[in-house]
Amino acid sequence: MKRSSSISLLISVMIISGYDLCAKDSTTYGKTPAEYMPYGRFFEPYRRFFLEPLEYTGYGRNIPEPENITSVKIGFIGPIIRTISETTGGITNDIPLKVNQRTMRWDGYRASHEGALGIKMLQGAMLAIEKANSAGGYREKIPYHLVVKNDNGEWRSSGKAVVDLAYKDMVWAIVGTIDGANSHIAIRVALKIEIPIMNTADTDPTFVETNIPWVIRGITDDRQMCYLLADFAFKKMKLKKVAAFRVNNRYGRMSIDEFRDAATRLGFPFIAELNYEDGDIDYTSQLERIKNLDADGVITYGNARESALILNQMREMGMDQWFLGSDRMVTQEFLDIVGDTPGNIVAGYPYDPTRDDPVFDQFRNDFRERFGEYPETYASHGYDGVSMVIKAIEKAGLNRALIRDELVAMTSYHGVTGIKEYDTVFSDRSPAYLAILEDGKFEFYSFEEMLKIKHPSDG
C-alpha cells in the first residue's frame, strides 16, 4: 500500500481527525498516549521510571581484547527443535523426573511449539552472518560464527544457555529468544555475566521494563501494537463490548495487557476474559459464553493456528463480530485455515512488510535465493538484530561492554524492517501497523492511514 510521507498532510489529518493523539514528549515512556497512562486521570505518580537512558557503570570496558582468536562468535538462542524426540535423540514420551516426594513430568521440551518461529529467526540470523563473512568478516580479517542453542521452553533452559554461551563458547553478544518467560530468564543471567542480548522476537512490553542495561529489543512491542489496536477498536470502529479470549500462557497473559488497560481507561473494560490451552481445538464452551454476552468484538492473543481455529468456530456459530488479534496470526498458516470469507479481521503488526524500500527488497531476494522462500517477520527481525550486533562489534572491537555501548548508541537504525527508533530502555519504538484482512490478504495501515479508513457510521 502506498503511503504519503507529507508532514503537512499528516498534521492536517491530525487536526481534522478529532482523535486524541499521543502526548509523545520526553516525560512519556513508551509513547503512551495521555489517555492510556496508568492512573492518568487521577493522580501524578510519585515516580516515573524509564525516562532516562539506562546506564552500565561496571568495570567491563577495561577488559582487554583477546589475542589470537580464529572466529568472532555470536550466540543464538531460539526454539528451533520442535519435539521431545528430536531433543532427546529418539525418546518420544514424557520423561519422569523423580524428585523424591513427587514425580515431575519432564514436559519442557513441549514448548517448542514456537519452533516454526524460531527456525525463521535462525534463518535470518544465519543470512546476516553469511553476508558479513562474504564481506570479509570481522574487520575483514576474522570470520563471524553463529553459536546456536536450542531454547527448551518450559524447561527454562535459556538461562543455562546464556551461561554456556558466555563462559564456554565465549561469544561476544547473544541474540534471542522468542518466548517471554525464557527471554526474561536469559536477560537476568546476561545482566549477571555482563553480556549484551539482542532480542528480536519477544513483544512482551515488560521485557525491557526491568532496568537491565544489557538488553536491546529490535522489534516494536505489544505496547505499541495494543495502543493502535485499541485506537482502532474503540475510537475508529466504536466498539463498546469487547471480549478477550486468549491462550493461557505468559504470552497471552502479558501481551494483551496494554490492550486490556487501554480498554478500561477508555471506559470499555472487557466484558469477559476467557482463555484456552495451547493446542486446544474445541473452543465451543468459551465462545458460547461470549456469544451470550453479545460482544461486538473479540480479541485473541495466541499462535496463528489456534487463532484461526477460534475464528472459524466463531463464524460457524454465527458470530460475525470484529476479530482482533496479535501479530502472530498475520501468517499464511492463518490465512490457509480461515479460508475465503473470514469476515472482519484486524491485528497489530510490528512493521510494514509491503512498503517500498530497496533495503528490504534486496533482503527479500537474498533470503529467497538462500532459503527458497520469502522471509516473514521473525526472519526479518532476526536478520536486523544480528546485523546490528555485527555493526556494533565492528565499531567497538571485542569487548562486551563496548559492544553494548555501541548497540545502545544506535538510537536509529535502517534495517530490512524499516527505520527503527530506539528509546531510553533500548527498545524499538517504531510505530506499529494495523494488518487488516482484505480480499484474502493482509493490508497494512499506519496510525495516520487508519484514521482515514471509512467507518460505516461515517455515511
Added chain:
Amino acid sequence: MKFINMGTFIMVVLIGSLFSIGRSQENQSSNVKLAGDPYVYTEWESFTVESTHGALINDHIFCLEGDENQLWIGTEGGLVLYEDGKWKSWTEENGLPWRVISGITKSPKTGDLWLAMLGYGIARFSAGRFDHFDQMNSGLLNDVVYGVATEGDNVWAATTAGISCFNTVTGLWDIYDEKNAPMEEVWSYNVDARDGKVYVAVWGGGILEWDVATRIWKDYVDPDREMEIDLYRDDGLIHIITTSASYIDHVLWASTYFGLSRYDGRNWRGYMEIDSGLPSDFINLAVGRSGTSCYVSTDKGLAVLVDYDTDTWVTYKRDSESDEIWTAHVMVGNNTIMTIPTNLTLPNHFVICSEFTGNDLWIGTGHGLARGSGRGYWDGLQKTQVK
C-alpha cells in the same frame, strides 16, 4: 591498580578518626542537621588479583559470606576463603563443580558450606569434599541458581525456575513454583532465612514470605501493579523486579532495581535516589544489619542507612571517574551534610555485595574486594560531641 601514597593514607585515617570524635559544621546544610554521628568507615584495605598476586583468583565478586573470623568469597572464577590474613581458593581443578559462584551460605548447625553456582546447580562443601546437586540428579528446579540460605535442617535455593528446598536430614526436596506458591513469575533471585521466616526475592514477582511453622506462603507485590511508575512512595513494595530480601529484627528489607523497601510488619517505607542517600535506584543487594540499619549495594556505590528513625545515611562512592579514592557522604534524606574522604581505592564502584566479619565491613565489586575497618564501631548514631 593505583594506590594512594602513604602520606595521603595517613591523612585520610586522621580525618576519619577526627570524625569519630566530632564533626565539622562547615559543610552542614542550613536546614537539615544530623541528629547524631554515624560511624563512617574511613580505613579500608583493597584487594584485587593484582594486589594479592593472584591469591584472590578473580576480581569479579558475586557474593560474600562471613562470620567473626572467616570470609568466604564467591567469584566469577572460583571460591575463595580469607581467614587470618591468608587466602585459600578452589576451582574446578580441585573439585569445585563450576567456577561461577553466585551465592554462599554456611549452615550454623553443621558448618557445611552451600554454594549456588550460576548455571550449574548447587554444591555442598563439607570436610574438603564437594557434593554436586543439579536439576538432573536432585529436586533442584533449575541449574541457574542465584542464592542459597539455610534454615534449620533445610537448604533453600533460589533458582530461575522457582524455589527448591532440600532437607539435609531426610534427603527430601520440596519444590515451589507457580503451581503451588503465589508466584506471578517464578524467577527467584535471592533467599534469606531467619527467625522462623524464609524470604525470597522473586524477580518479577515481588517478595515471597514462607512461615516455617505454618508452611504457608504469603506474597508482597507492588500495589500499583505498574512497571513504569511508583504511584505512592510508601504504599508497599516499590517494584516487583526484586533482587534481594533481608530479614532481621522482624523487619524486612527488600531491594529492587527501582529502589529499596522496608517493611516492619505494619508499615512500608520506600527509598529512592531522589529522596534518600541511595546513589542509585539500581540495587544489587540489601543486607540488613538491624531493623533500623541496612547496607545497600548499588551500581554507583554503597549506601548505608545508618539510622531509620532519623533517615541518616552514609554513602560511599567515587565522586567522579577520575577520583582515585572513594568518598563517604554523610546524609540526612538526600541532603548531604558533609563529605569525608576514605582510603578506599577500588577502581570501580559497581558494588555487588556486602558482608560483615565482626565489626568489619566487606564489599565485593565488579573489580575487586575491600574491607573497611570497624575499629571503634558503634550502631546507629552517637550523641554529637562537638556543637
